[in-house]
Every structure is written in C-alpha cells, then in structure tokens.
Amino acid sequence: MTTETLASSTRVAAPKVKSELMQQRIRAARLFLIPMLVALAVVAGWPLLRSIYFSFTDASLSNLEAAQWVGFGNYLRWTVMESGAVRYRGLLVDPAWWNAVWNTVRFAFISVAFEAVLGMVVALVLNAEFKGRGIVRAAILIPWAIPTIVSARMWSWMLNDQFGILNDLGMRLGLLSQKVAWTATADTAMTAVLIVDIWKTTPFMALLILAGLQMIPKDIYEAAEIDGVHPVKQFFKITLPLVRPALMVAIIFRLLDALRIFDLIYVLTPNSSATKTMSVMARENLFDFDKFAYGSAMSTMLFTIIAVLTIVYIWLGQVRFDGGDR
C-alpha cells in the first residue's frame, strides 16, 4: 500500500477535475523539467541533429553553408564501371572504418571485462574490515582523480622504451628479456592502451561494486558461515547474485564510456591503426582531413552503434534502471 504513489494515473479514466494537488504537482514537474530539457536540447540535441544532417551532405568545414544534400552517399554509394562491375564506396564499405569499429569494440569489451574482475577484487578487499581501510580506499581513487590528459602523458612517459620505468622494472624483475617499445608496435600498442585504461578506471568500477556490496545484509553471510558454506561458494552463490544489479549498471556506464574512448588514445597512440578507435577516426576526418561530412557520418554511426549495443545489453542483461515502474 505504501508504495502506491500520490500521483494519479492519467492513462485510463482521467478524473473529471484534476485536483489542486495534482495540478500543482504537474505544474511543478513541468516547471522543473523545462530548464533541464532546454539545456539538454540546446547542448546535446541540436548539435547531434546538425551532425546527423551533415552526414547526409557533402559539407566541408571551411564552408558549412554551402553543404549540398547527398542522401546516403557518405554511407554507401556505387558506381557502375564500364566493364559492368559495380564499385561500392562509402563508410559502410570502408575497411579502415570497420577496423576502427573492431578496435573500439575489442577495446571496450576487454577493458570492461578486466575492470569488472579487478574492480570486484578491489571492492571485496575494501569491503573487508582491516586497519588502514580508509587510506587504501582513498589511495585507489587516485588514478581516477588524475585528469586523463595528465595520466595519458604520465603513462606515455613510463611506457617509453628507453627511459620508461616500466621497461626498467620489467628487466630488473626478469619479466622482460628486452626493452619493449610499448606504444610503437602494433602488437603491444593495444596492450599499452588497455593497461592505462584499466589502471585508470578500475577504481570507479570498484567503487560502484563496493556500493553494491555494502547493500548486502551481513546476516546472510553469518547464516552461510553457520551452514559451513565454503567462502568461494559463498562468493558465487551469495555475493555475485546479490551484487549483480549494481555490477550490471556499473558495466553499462563503463561500456558507454569505453566505446567513446578518445583522449587516452589520442595522447598515447594517436595514429597507430592498431588502436585507432571510432572517436579518434571521426576527429581525424572532421578536423584534420577535409572530410567533414564523412566525419559526421562516422559520428552518427558511432552514436548508432553505441545505442544498439546498449539496447542489446540492457535487453540481454535485463538491467532495470528505474527499479520497476512506480
């Protein structure tokens, strides 16, 4: 009974006269929502619509006004050659683009997977009672608090093959047989980017998972303890299922972020085709190359791909964001 809200339903059989209270609340809701909606429309909606519009034109950044409508030309167009063969062009058949998509998706999934596992470990540690927990908790938040642009530079410094401390450390500990040029070669560039990203965002993941962990009532574990359930089994049978909702939400927020990854890669390995992501490629086309329309098409595709992946994830994972309908 207590969960029933004040608000009356407007779907069926609306009351003849809306009560003062309802009117006041609806009026207030409208008043409260309008500033936010206006802000979002201006700051996000309109620019996005422009991007989508430009993706259907031949716009050039030096002359946006002269943009001509070209339909789906930026996405796919074809010419029939004299021999009769058909030649397809455009974003949808651009191998460099699909390479970037693959890089992005691979990056997103690997990094988020690692972050989820490591975040879980860190969260479990932080959830335990021990001396100095406060300090540890603050310490793990440091990577997350450092501006990306700074940490990217810090790591590029540490990953340097000649005077980078990581190679030195690896050599000293005998983990590396020779100095590795982390960001240089195609094989290790992605690894380097992953290391930095995982380092940087695991704390955030850990924090969200920790929040979920702390909502699990302690007596469940006490009961399990009395029943003699092995700790490992406790984790899989109790902790994991109960923390799952928090984990799912944390993962989706991170996934959204990872799919848009830009600054880290832009600073660390801006031109390596092994790490070039959709955002980096879109920037390159929008601003470096004279292909504003093509870049806009990439931005639009990027947005679409993220949206589709999110929907699939929400659907498969049955993530409920609003805690049911109320």
Add this chain to the structure above:
Amino acid sequence: MGATFNLWKLIKWTLFYILVTFIVVVSVFPFYYAILTSFKSGTALFQINYWPTSFSLDNYFNVLNSGSFPRNLLNSIFVASVTVILALFLAITASFALARVRFRGRGLLLLTILGVSMFPQMAVLAGLFEVIRALGIYNTPWALIFSYTIFTLPFTVWVLTTFMRDLPVEIEEAAIVDGATPWVIITRVFMPLMWPALVTTGLLAFIGAWNEFLFALTFTANNDTRTVPVAIALLSGSTQYEIPWGNIMAASVIVTVPLVILVLIFQRKIVSGLTAGGVKG
C-alpha cells in the same frame, strides 16, 4: 590444532595484506613517479630512479610563475564549481519531477536522458561550437559551464532520480499534508536527506568538469579563460619539440592534489551516496 589454525590465519592475513599492498602500490605508483619526476630537471629527467634523488621545487615555481597558470587554476575552480551547482540545481528539481510525479512519457524521458549520456563528444563538437557562438558566450567560462552540462546533467539526473525514488513516500505525504509545495518539499525536506547523493554526484561532476580537455581547448581562445588541463597541454619547453616533463609533472601534481584531497574528505560519503541511490538494479 590451535597452532595450525593460527598458522593458517597468519598466512591468510599475510596474503591479504600482500594483496592490499599490491593494490595500493599499483594505484599510487604512477602518481608517486610523477611527483618524483617533478623534482628533477634537465638530463636527470631521462634517468630512471625509484627513490628521490634530488629535491628541487624549481619546476613548481616555473609552473606557478609561468604566465597564467594560477589564473587557469582559478578558472578551473570557478568553472567546475558553477558546473556542479548548476547541474545539481537542474538535476535535483528535474529528478523530483521524474521520480515523484507520474506523467505520460516519463519512461521515455528517462531513456532520452540516458541517451544523451552516450553522445560521443566528438559528434557534437562542431554543432556545439555553433551554438556557443550564437549565444555569444564563446571564450568565456560560461561556454565551458554550458557545454559541460552535456555530461554532468544526465549523470546527476540519473543518480538523483534513483536516489529520490528511494526516499520514503510517506515523508513527502506528511509534508504535503503540512502544506508544503513541491519547492518546499525539495529544498526543506528532501535536500537535507540527500546529502550523500548530492556530495557523490557533485564530486563526480566536479571531477568531470575539472578534467575535461576537448571542450576547454575548443571553446576558449585566450590564456585568461583557459582551464588547467589545457594549460598543462600548453606547457611547453623552451623550443618547439622539447617536452618539459618536469614542469608537466609538477603541474599535474598541482592539479591532482586538490582532487585527491576532495576524494579523501568525501570518500565515506561517496560510497554511501552510491549505496543509497546510485546503483539500484
């Protein structure tokens, strides 16, 4: 029996603390190394040390005296603070409407807001630039505050909405019976109950605004309006290709320390804020 039990316990604790130490070292080491580097200069920069070998604050003096860095620091503080206040203000009222008033299209609205949080910044950069010029706020802190709402607002609205939804309905009803208007309910009843969530989201928004680079670079065209991340990117050696690692690390330390302090102060609140509202599945 007792002896083996203690031994086992000892091993467990040792392993646990090794894990804790490992986590701390991995988290802190790069920052430690940055501090170490910030005390070095010249060719010493290219030599690898694990412990402080020299201690010179030259890089810090350089950074703080270099043109407008202190000014940029103030800009960052202003921009980030106003962004947070504005985002919290817009979000707290909006989330009241979203969490507490049932109306047609509410679910759709929430999804739209989530949608905004998945906008790639790159996709809106050019359009946003047009809007900012049209509004005449280009090259002012307001351009940054305005553009930052694109990532702070959806997030704050989401967290506060979930949080507010979990506040007991009866408290609000008691206030209604007491004659409180929605505005009074928000400001005098809900806000005091939502401090953890406000602190958490506020801090997250603050960090987001504080660290943002792309918009800050694009929407300012003047040393006096720029923020710290841009200033760091602008720190330069004496010649074109020379990268002043010492100065950059010093600046990075200066920029990061306030955040670390904020995190230290609010770390308890951050967790409880997220516990109470942020991540309800």
Add this chain to the structure above:
Amino acid sequence: MASIELRNVRKSFGMVDVIKGVDLEVRKGEFMVFVGPSGCGKSTLLRLISGLEDITSGDMLFDGKLVNALAPSKRGIAMVFQSYALYPHMTVYENMAFGLTLEKGHAKEEIRQRVEKAADMLQIRQYLDRLPKQLSGGQRQRVAIGRAITRDPKVFLFDEPLSNLDAALRVATRIEIAKLHEEMNQVTMIYVTHDQVEAMTLADRICVLRDGLVEQVGTPMELYERPDSIFVAGFIGSPKMNFIAGDKAEKYGCATLGIRGEHMDIKNDGLWEGTVIHTENLGADSYVYLDMGQEEPVVVRLDGAVTYQSGTVLKVSPQDERIHRFDAAGKPIR
C-alpha cells in the same frame, strides 16, 4: 469538527479498480475505523479523504462542501502514518512546528505555545530537542501524533499507526489514542487498521471494507451482533466465528450457519459431536478446536483453564438465540 460525506466514490489505478463506488457518511466528532483485509482499499479510501489521492469519480464533501479537488493542506486534516514519516533531519520541535511555519500568519510565539501544548498532551516535552533517530518507536509515533495535533485539524487521519509497534506498546498507544479522542471530542477521526481488535476497542463506528466496497457500517456491537454478511461475521470478533455447512445448517434452514465460539456449550446431550484436535489454554479462557467434518475446525471458547486430551470426543450445542443464519449468497436470514 467536520462531517465527511462520500457519494459513489470510485478510484482506479490504471486498469485496476481499487474503490468501486463507496457511499459513506462520517459524523462530526466521530471516531470511524476502516477495517478489512489487506488489499480491500481501506488505505486508499483514507488517502482519498486526505486528498493525497485523486478520486476517479464521485463526490466528496466536507461539511457539505465539495472538496474533490481541494489540496490536502486546505482540508483541515492531519495525518499519522504507519511509518511515522517524521522528517529525519529536524528535531522533534521542528517536526511538530513545520506545518505551522509553512502557513502564513503564525507568530513564532504562537507556534511555540501550540507545539508545547501538544507535547504536553503526549508527554514528549522533554524530547523536543532530539532528532527522531534518538527516539524509540513508541516515542516516534507519539511525536507523529503530536505533529498532527499541533496543526489543530478538523479531521484526524490515522493510517495503521500501530502496526510498526510491538504488542505491549501497541496496547499502550491504543489507549493513548482513545484518550486523545475523548479529549478532542470535537475532532473527527478516521482510523485505518487491519486489526479488528483495534477497530472494536477504538471505534465509535466501524466501516468494514471488502474488495473496494463497503460491506457494513455500524457500531462495534452492531457488527458483532448483527453482521450484514458472512464476511463481516467472520471478520469481526475473536476467535473467528465458526461457519458450519451441510446437514447441520440445513436443519436450521440455511446454507451456512454461523456461531461464535463463546456461544457454544459443551453438554453431554450436545447436538453436535466432534473430536478434540487441540486445546489452547489462555488462563482466563480456553479455546478447544474440534473436528466436526467441516472444512475448518470448530472453535469453542470456554471460561477458565480447561484442558481436553486430543482425540477426546465431545458433544456441543449452539445457543439458539445466538445463531447467525446465512443464505447461499452469504446474506443473513433474519
């Protein structure tokens, strides 16, 4: 100090009809209790009266005036919630004064006097500076009541105020509320509960609700003695009225025969025969559960401590003047 009239009031949430047409009059100064099983709509009805919920159709009148659309704060009501709903960040004093500070035209001093007066009535004056979390459950509920009193309402609404308290406190607070009603005899009170004991002890009149409809309205004794349906008969009174069907009922010319446990006697020449399943001995009285081939065991209430061995066969007779006869539709045959 208001009479309340409901005319064919309906309420639906989406496709679900919760209140399906209620006509009811609550008199001035009356203590009315809404009772019924969970889901019967009693809380919803209270919330419709408070104005927290819109009525879907029908009319609601306070003192003859239509209040369908009037905001709760203008109806002259005060409400006590099951979970107390105290503002956790305000002291007891601030909690009680909050409503008055929001109303224009109350001087600080006046507010103070009114809060203190209410606090005195409930003996919570020494807690005025505390926060709700520093109080026990019973104290919190008294603060909640105090908050309502401070507003000096014409109508006092209670939404299951005792269900979060333990048994002893429940009785004490119940008496407190009864006393309150005597002191504030000008104020109309409406009280929602699922506990028929509270209903019987507190109410001037009881309104039994079932499935969004009023089943019967009347004084506790009316409901006890002359239930209008098998439902009311079964709901009011403890232990629950025994219902006997089949041959035994047919002999009395009805589909179902209702007889309360206290209105049956154990006699050697008893009319009915049953096997003892279990005896509950409460000291002052005892309940004997008999298997008489009915769907549920038949309960007989006996004075004093009596114990029967399980399996004992007993003969019982109903007191004829206390028999309730119901037809197949569950309506009484009088």
Add this chain to the structure above:
Amino acid sequence: MTLNKMLVAMLTSVTLVAGAAQAAELSIVSGDTGNGLEFLRGQLDKFEASTGHKVTIVPMPSSTTDQFGQYKLWLAAGNTDIDVYQTDVIWAPQLADQFLDLTDAAKDVVGQHFPSIIESQTVNGKLVALPAFTDAPALYYRKDLLEKYGKSVPKTWTELTATAKEVMDAERAAGNAEMWGFVFQGNAYEGLTCDALEWVKSYGGGQIVEADGSISINNPQAAKAIDLAASWIGTISPQGNLAYMEEESRGVWQLGNAVFHRNWPYAYSLGNGADSPIAGKFDVAPLPAGEGPDARSAATLGGWNVAVSKYSPDPEAAIQLALYLSSAEVQKERALNQSNLPTIQSLYDDADIAAKQPIIPSWKEIFQNAVPRPSAPTQVKYNEVSSLFWSAVHATLSGNGTAAQNLEGLEADLTDLKGSAW
C-alpha cells in the same frame, strides 16, 4: 644591410602613421613554446611601441595536429577573436579560403625571400601567408666516436648504415650496452612523412605527389629507400624508434646513446646545453644521399608563417603585424636569439648572424636541398595524403609487408583519394 634598414625605417614610418590613425587590439595565436613565446612577446612589444596597437598572444598546444584542428574549427565558424595565425608550411593550401590575400600588401618585400618558400605559401595565385622562418633537418653525428673509430661522416645512407653498425657494435662491446646506431622520427605521424620523404627523395624516388599532381610514389627507388630504413629497425635503431617523435629520439641521442640522429636545428643548442653529456662532442651535416640516378641529399622543408584571418575585424592592422613578423628585422632577431633559419636570403650573409650563430650560414646548404612536402598539389587533401603515406611507411618499418607491397597499396589509395582531381 642598408637596404634592410631603409625598409624597416619605411615600414616603421608607415606603421607609425597608421598607428596614429587608430590603435587596434590584435590577437595572434601561436603554437610556439617557452623561449619562442618569450621572443615573440619581445618582438610584439616593439611592434606595440612603434604602432600603438596592442597585441595579445594566444598560446596553443605545441602539437601541430591539435593546432590545425582548432584553427580549422575556429576559421570555419568565422571566429573574429583571432586576427593573425602562425601557420605550418603545409597548411597554406588547406586554409587558403579563410586567409586574406597578402599579395598586394607584401609586393615590396616578397622578393627578399627564397622564392620556393613564397611559392609554398601561394595558392592559386593568392599569397596566403608570409614566411617567418624556415626549418630543415640535418644529420647529427658524434664526432668523438667517429674519430675514435676513424670513420668519416657518411655521405650516403648505406654508408651511414655500415658506420652506425660498426660503431654501435664496438661501443656495445666496450660496455655501453645502451648504444644505438641511428635514431630518427619513426612514429606514425607527420614527422615520419618528413623523414620518409627525405629517404625517398634522396634515392631519386620523387616526392610522393609531384607538382603537377601525378602520383609518383610507387617506384622501385622509393621502395628501395624505405626497405633500407626498415632494415634499421632492430639493428641500428631500437624497436621503440617506431614510436619516437622528435623528443624521444632526442632523449636517446642526448643521453649519448646514439651515434647518428636526424633532427631539426633546435636539437643543436640543447645538445650543447650545460648538463648535456654530449656537449661539444657532436656536429651536424647534410642528411646522406641515396644511390641511383637522381640520388642527392634531401631535407624536408619545414618552417612557420604568419597569415591573416579574413574574419579579423581590423585587417589593416593585422596585415601590418604579419608584415612586421616576417620582416628582415624580426627574422634577424629570430636567427640571433632562436637560431631559427631566416627565409630572407640576404640574412645568410649577415655578419652578426655568422658571428653569433655560425651554424646558420652552414645550414644554407642543407636548406638548399630542401624538399617541400606535396601540400601544394594535393590542396585540402594533403593531411590525408600524408596520413596514408606515413601509415604505409610505418607498416613497412614495423615489418608488415615489404615497401613494394605497401607502396602499391598506397598508390591505389592515393588514386582513390585523388578522384578526378586533387
């Protein structure tokens, strides 16, 4: 000399008159760094004093990619806040539409500059920017090591390869395990385009896209040059060279861990810095030549220019500033203070410069071998051309395919990109 002085005097008098007419507030963006900015400020102070205009510097990140994207966006949006832009030599054709034509304003002074540089800033007959200074790389070598092993400065890349290997091996045997033979800019970025263009050109392999717009890169000489460079990686150059930009390579060089180094003039004074382990132990020479019919030493033309935004609210004052910054007076100061190479021919014979910056006159030889990147023929598509080129070269250096294969693919990509015309 006297001519220059006269010109400066004339210019100043003109500007004085204009300045008296109205004082303007100007902004100039500059991606220049530390000393460079300080120098610029000093020059602007003089300008302010003589004209009464006020000039603010808007510093930009030193990454030219960042600058370029930013300027493009600003110019596209008609940003009126910036009057004068400092532009890289390759940007002229790409930003030409948004800069004012300086032909008339500079008609009296263009003759002083190297014609090739003026040509690089002229797009469809429009003079887009005025040169401020030029840049050309050289081969840095350790004269102490070459002497120690009795080697001469290599004249060809093959010679360099052999010498580097020998000295490196000998030094390593002598206990210097960190020693490498040759470091250069091998990261996938504009710098690699510069380096690789030098290899290709020195082997007579053309300059990717020729002045007439024809795509010339897919030829055996070019492939030979790039294959040779690929052979360096892991032998005389560290694996990490594939990620080096100017600073990383300078780091290795300046720690004394490389025999040869390809870099711009800036590394010269830094290498002779007080705490530099190699101070006084090195010298510079023109980059080696290739082998084959048109073999020669080639250095990629760099350098910076000043351009005036067509959205400047005060174009006259802005043009005045651009003229001033490219004037002989400022260029001389620049040469003296910054060891930047002047674009005015006569300054190479200037006695002051020769006395204070002896390397500058000697750099004239390097500069005369300078090759422009194909930014003029490829117009707005230059960045993409360059990106395709460096990707192909980087792939070859990383061992993904031979030069011949990658260049064939590159030719196809470039043909696609070119379409019917650049």
